Amino acid sequence: MAPASRTADFERLYRDCYQDLLRYALRRTSQPETAADVVADTFLVAWRRFDDLPPGNGRAWLFGVARNVLATQHRSARRSADLAARLRHELGGAVVTAPEPPxxxxxxxxxxxxxxxxxxxxxxxxxxxxxxxxxxxxxxxxxxxxxxxxxxxxxxxxxxxxxxxx
Structure with missing residues (x-):
């Protein structure tokens, strides 16, 4: 596909699907900025893999990508929460004493x-x-x-x- 045609086709897909994907992400996240990240990451994947979009089913394919992006974000958030809990437990007994000079x-x-x-x-x-x-x-x-x-x-x-x- 020619670069100009590819860009025009991607822009059309973006305009046609952006609001639907944003609503999808907003319904599944607790923070608007997280939803915006999901949509941005979805379109980044779409741009990189534009030749993999099934003809006539680009919108459905984008929902599949958004679903995977959300799952990745949830796993990452869960790992971060687990790590934070483990660190709180490990560091809970730590005593820090700063020197007290004159x-x-x-x-x-x-x-x-x-x-x-x-x-x-x-x-x-x-x-x-x-x-x-x-x-x-x-x-x-x-x-x-x-x-x-x-x-x-x-x-x-x-x-x-x-x-x-x-």
């Missing part, structure tokens, strides 16, 4: 930008080496060392700041 250290730390704070936390709290920090930051080890050095210098300067020591 007030002047907390005040100096709070003056740093978010990037510096995260760098220093990764090294101090999580125990990452400069090489591991480079992996976490997706940069070279040298760049990580430089960033860490600069963050430490800014932290030291903040600690020496007269507004912090009062």
């Amino acid at each position: 007030a002047e250290i907390s005040a100096a730390f709070a003056t740093l930008n978010d990037a510096d704070q995260e760098l220093l936390r990764l090294v101090a709290w999580e125990g990452l080496s400069a090489e591991e920090l480079a992996v976490a930051l997706d940069c070279s080890a040298n760049a990580a060392r430089i960033r860490l050095h600069r963050a430490r210098n800014r932290f030291a300067a903040a600690l020496r700041s007269p507004s912090i020591t009062k």
